[in-house]
Amino acid sequence: MIPSATRYLVAVLPNRMEAESAYLDLKDANLPIDRLDILGRGYKSADEFGLIDPDRVAQTQVDRLANWVVPFGFVAGYLFNMLTGIELISWIGAVGNHILGGVFAAAAAALGAFLTGTLTGWTAGSGDAIAYRNRLNAGKYLIVARGTDTFVGEATGLLRRYNLENIQGYVEPAEG
Missing domain, CATH: 3.30.70.120 (Alpha-Beta Plaits)
Incomplete structure (x- = not known):
């Protein structure tokens, strides 16, 4: 049945x-x-x-998205800085600049995860609850x-x- x-x-x-x-x-x-x-x-x-609760749904979306975009952002920023050789701060050396590039890209990825996850959670994830x-x-x-x-x-x-x-x-x- x-x-x-x-x-x-x-x-x-x-x-x-x-x-x-x-x-x-x-x-x-x-x-x-x-x-x-x-x-x-x-x-x-x-x-x-x-x-x-739309805030809880949004937080879940942010967490899921951040789990993979932040590490990816760090690796992408590190590699980008390594390939371009951009010197962000001269006294920290080449490896330090690569790491700093990775940190900046990871921060940008975290911001993107927060904005995208929050908006998606509030709009699509909560149905008529709001x-x-x-x-x-x-x-x-x-x-x-x-x-x-x-x-x-x-x-x-x-x-x-x-x-x-x-x-x-x-x-x-x-x-x-």
Whole structure:
């Protein structure tokens, strides 16, 4: 038997009253309450729920990129200085200048890894997490429903009655 994928529904509500009212309607409809969460002030935070932290994703990207571009940059800078014979500081000698060229190139590679990794982590790596975190920071509330197609469909129908700023469905691929 092929395991089914878990579906998520994220609804953004403008205030606490709307969020609590919608949550109670979902509860009154006999939907499994253990599959519903409210995120916002006084309820779960984005971190408690497990919403991706874009800064953590960005740091992971920076680390992965830096692990190979910094050593490569050092070697490339060392070789470039050795081949060109550029004298950066006369009193440290030829080998010292080669090492200094490597250090400068490694520093440039580290800066490139930081900029590229950060931008990639913030934009591509975090999906909609930044938008949801920004809404939570602005005082909005999220109702998250997770479960089967039927469950998410029922929750969607009930939530559409409210003044939603946004409603979005997601599918988490099945394992196995």
